[in-house]
Amino acid sequence: MDYDKLLNIAAELGCQLMSCGAEIYRVEESMGRLLRAYDLASAEVFAIPNCIIVSLTTPEGHPITRMRRVAGHGTDIQRLERYNDLCRDLCARVPPLEEAQALLGAAEETPRYAPWQVLLGYGVAPAFFAPLFGGGVRDAASAFIAGLGVGVCLLYGGRFLGSNSFLRTVICSAVASLLSLLLVRLGLGRSVDIVTIGVLMVLVPGVALTNAMREIMAGDVFSGLSRTADAILVASAIALGSAAGLAIGRFF
Amino acid sequence: METILYDYALPCLCAFLACVGFTLVFNIHGVGKLICGVGGALGWLVYLLAGSTIFAAFLAAAAIGTFSEVMSRVRRCPVTGYVLVALLPLVPGGGIYYAMSYCVAGDNQRFLDTLLHTFGVAAALAVGAMLASSLFRTVYAHLRPAVRRKPPQA
Structure with missing residues (x-):
């Protein structure tokens, strides 16, 4: 052989x-x-x-x-x-x-969703997260639009944002909070907080957190710790980005 | 009747649809989409019924962990995708955001409170899902010989 x-x-x-x-x-x-x-x-x-x-x-x-x-x-x-x-x-x-x-x-050729379907996913998820955090129909609509904006950044912005996932998360969450602020100012959404949280849920390190805990459960503590660090890093990137977005928004 | 509809049924429906939205992002096709959605709705229902505390997050994660393990055995698929998507509504995105806004506002007391609560929820999710999955695997390993004792097919 x-x-x-x-x-x-x-x-x-x-x-x-x-x-x-x-x-x-x-x-x-x-x-x-x-x-x-x-x-x-x-x-x-x-x-x-x-x-x-x-x-x-x-x-x-x-x-x-x-x-x-x-x-x-x-x-x-x-x-x-x-x-x-x-x-x-x-x-x-x-x-x-x-x-x-x-x-x-x-096996490499598996079915994949078309870009517009993935984009729809980025819009639909925040739209239904907003009511979970206490928003109404109008908050959901704003979250849908802002989610689409973040989806566009994630799908097509890779060329400009580079491969640094920290920077990418910072910019995407800044876009999320800016768009939410804008939509609330325009009178579509009611609460900036709820719309922003809904949109941020697509960036939240749920995947990193879940993976980290699965690694530790399986006994791969080393990989588990590196993924935990990843989760904490993403969470701080989200906090930093949304703070920056809100700060920029306050100027206008 | 009305409270059941507005306090439980609608939020669970939202969790279901949000999770289905996420399956588009993670490239999950077919029945998997439905399983992820039901897992998310189940987790949120347990979370609401248990009172939306840190312990409720623990119970919800345990429910999701068990549900996903069962479903992955039924479909003979990796459990990864199901747990991943179903846990997402419970991840403390709100906590991160409020902690940030208290921090920026200089409200240290509330910032630390929210931060600790966020860490608590994240840890509860991790430990809950971990414990349920490990327990399920231990029990299942004991049950499996009995299931497999049928004559093997050619």
Whole structure:
């Protein structure tokens, strides 16, 4: 068997799982199971949020290791489910490596929502969060519009905002509070606080918090702490951004 | 009757729809959307019934954790997406915002109060979901051999 190829397949699977938001234990366990399915009981896998190291010893006693850096982290549940199913399938059938490679390549094409649908999601979520925090119909309408504004920033602003997630969150929450202030001044919304909170809910570090706690639960304390730090950082970015937005708004 | 409608049914419907909105952002398709929405509504209902305190957030997170684990077993899918979306309405976004505005206004006492409350809610959510999930997995691992004892299919 071509062990280099197997190593590459395992590393690619782990990398894809990580980049669509899988927990560390899922990445490590999927790769470990895949390698064990191909009769490599001695395989070792180690992953932290942006790095995967996988090492195995061929039956001839030759050790090989591969390291992959995982650049971007998103949350794409459809792809996550797809790769999870693929891993389960590969472990159950143990197909030839060429077929496994082809299946792995084919899994990349998962259905995705069109940009306007994602944008709609960014609008609908704040619109229904506003009533949860005590807003009325008019607050919901303002939150919908401001949410669309933040969605546009997140979807199309990446080129201008760069890859720094702290700065991106600061700017998006500033946009959120500015838009809410504007809409309330125009007479559509009633309460700046409620509309802003509704919109900020799309930026809130719920994902980072949930992931952090799942890592710690699985025993990956190191990754858990790094994600907790991420959650705290995002929360302070939100506070900073919305304060800046309100401060700018007060001038007009 | 009217209080049930306005105090419980409408907020839960809002939580449901907000979570469905979020599934568009996280690229969740099909039945998963419905599961996330129901999880969010369930969490919010428990939160309201338990009195909207930090302990209520803990109970709500535990309910969401259990519900999501059950659903992921039923659909044989990763549990990640369900927990992620269903917990979002409970995340203390309001706390972050009010803490910020008290801080900017220089009201230190209320700033610290709100900040501590926000940390409390976040910790309660994390511990609640964590505990429910871990307990569920422990119990399920004991139940599973009994479920799997049927003859394997070819």
